[in-house]
Amino acid sequence: MSSTSNLDAAFSLATEHYQTIGVDVDAALKTLAQTAVSMHCWQGDDVAGFDHVGELGSGLAVTGNYRGRARTAEELRGDLEMAYSLIPGQQRLNLHAMYGEFDRPVDRDEIGVEHFQGWMDWARDQHVSLDFNPSFFSHPQAADGLTLAHPDKGIRQFWIDHGIACRQIAAAMGDAQGNACINNVWVPDGYKDTPADRTAPRQRLTDSLDKMFADPIDSSRMLDAVECKLFGIGSESYVVGSHEFYMGYAITRNKVLCLDAGHFHPTEVISDKISATLLYVPELLLHVSRGVRWDSDHVVTMTDELQAIMQEIVRGQYLDRVHIGLDFFDASINRIAAWVIGTRNTLKAILMALLEPTADLQQLEREGDFTARLALMEEQRTMPFGAVWDYYCDASGVPVGRQWLTAVRQYDADVLAKR
Numbered sequence: 001m002s003s004t005s006n007l008d009a010a011f012s013l014a015t016e017h018y019q020t021i022g023v024d025v026d027a028a029l030k031t032l033a034q035t036a037v038s039m040h041c042w043q044g045d046d047v048a049g050f051d052h053v054g055e056l057g058s059g060l061a062v063t064g065n066y067r068g069r070a071r072t073a074e075e076l077r078g079d080l081e082m083a084y085s086l087i088p089g090q091q092r093l094n095l096h097a098m099y100g101e102f103d104r105p106v107d108r109d110e111i112g113v114e115h116f117q118g119w120m121d122w123a124r125d126q127h128v129s130l131d132f133n134p135s136f137f138s139h140p141q142a143a144d145g146l147t148l149a150h151p152d153k154g155i156r157q158f159w160i161d162h163g164i165a166c167r168q169i170a171a172a173m174g175d176a177q178g179n180a181c182i183n184n185v186w187v188p189d190g191y192k193d194t195p196a197d198r199t200a201p202r203q204r205l206t207d208s209l210d211k212m213f214a215d216p217i218d219s220s221r222m223l224d225a226v227e228c229k230l231f232g233i234g235s236e237s238y239v240v241g242s243h244e245f246y247m248g249y250a251i252t253r254n255k256v257l258c259l260d261a262g263h264f265h266p267t268e269v270i271s272d273k274i275s276a277t278l279l280y281v282p283e284l285l286l287h288v289s290r291g292v293r294w295d296s297d298h299v300v301t302m303t304d305e306l307q308a309i310m311q312e313i314v315r316g317q318y319l320d321r322v323h324i325g326l327d328f329f330d331a332s333i334n335r336i337a338a339w340v341i342g343t344r345n346t347l348k349a350i351l352m353a354l355l356e357p358t359a360d361l362q363q364l365e366r367e368g369d370f371t372a373r374l375a376l377m378e379e380q381r382t383m384p385f386g387a388v389w390d391y392y393c394d395a396s397g398v399p400v401g402r403q404w405l406t407a408v409r410q411y412d413a414d415v416l417a418k419r
């Protein structure tokens with residue numbers, strides 16, 4: 001099944017099949033095309049960044065040594081272009097502050113829009129919108145695992161100034177692209193062993209965040225997001241910015257809450273948190289990830305949880321309130337393939353959710369017909385979703401099915417092998 005006429009025939013049959021259950025395939029594809037996933041720059045270089053002021057730490061770890069890690073912004077942009085060319089639709093890019101372009105050492109509290117002009121120019125040419133993140137790790141001032149919650153006022157101020165600079169950069173990105181740049185704040189702060197005082201660091205973090213967010217920047221330009229975590233390597237006993245901490249912070253300060261799929265207890269799922277948190281916070285940012293036994297940031301695969309996340313967004317009609325970002329890093333496989341696999345899977349899961357007869361399922365549930373609800377949900381799994389996805393890839397001008405791997409292998413030989 002590869003020629004366009006075969007694809008069209010399969011698509012036509014699939015469309016008819018979906019029609020019989022009341023699903024409008026064209027409408028689903030239109031919505032999918034308007035849904036952008038924010039691809040994270042840090043998969044391309046193992047979270048190394050370009051300011052080279054510290055080793056990766058703060059609980060973040062990347063394993064593997066596949067050849068061809070991007071070492072410069074130019075290489076990273078080339079790799080991203082390759083990945084985008086294999087993914088249907090128009091996606092976003094999520095950039096960390098440590099990926100600025102610096103011609104002299106510039107500390108994190110001194111970064112400015114000029115250090116991201118290269119990224120902004122590239123993004124404009126590629127029709128890609130940018131999201132942003134202050135980088136509160138891999139830096140000597142974060143060496144003891146504390147930043148915004150540090151007992152030392154000078155260290156706190158350094159990171160507050162970094163956060164303020166990042167908000168200005170994000171606002172400039174938002175202005176340039178004509179839509180809000182999401183600026184996500186994750187800090188590693190925590191303790192390896194049992195704290196004697198769990199309160200004071202949380203008070204200090206609240207105070208630092210309030211200072212950092214003091215300037216009211218219009219939400220059409222940038223949106224502040226805050227990301228909680230359960231534990232990290234080196235912060236096993238206590239994380240200052242826990243889920244409850246940021247839930248309260250986001251509610252009281254009207255901020256976007258970021259839910260990372262790897263940042264909860266192993267049997268806890270973020271799919272169940274979407275409808276609950278959206279009753280209280282204006283918007284969510286998701287870091288779609290895959291933890292294997294811990295917050296291991298494996299490449300996103302087609303798991304039940306990935307499907308459940310997208311079903312929740314679609315069933316709740318939350319596509320305009322949930323920003324979908326990715327957060328994984330695997331250096332044991334071709335890094336471009338990692339992006340392509342994870343992003344294509346995320347889009348596939350969104351499409352699957354859009355092809356569900358949601359109104360019927362919800363009606364059955366209201367009527368108490370849980371037998372039919374389960375039966376139809378299970379029948380949904382074998383509907384001809386693949387034919388719709390293949391058609392969408394073909395119509396979007398990107399490889400159908402496994403064909404994208406040929407392009408990645410070629411790039412591996414032509415470009416990555418020569419680095």
Ligand SMILES: C[C@H](O)[C@H](O)[C@@H](O)C(=O)CO
Nearest residue numbers: 042133186227260287327
């Ligand atoms: C590099 C990212 O900002 C980082 O992964 C953060 O989002 C996170 O999830 C930390 O565990």
Ligand SMILES: [Mn+2]
Nearest residue numbers: 227260287327
């Ligand atoms: Mn994350």
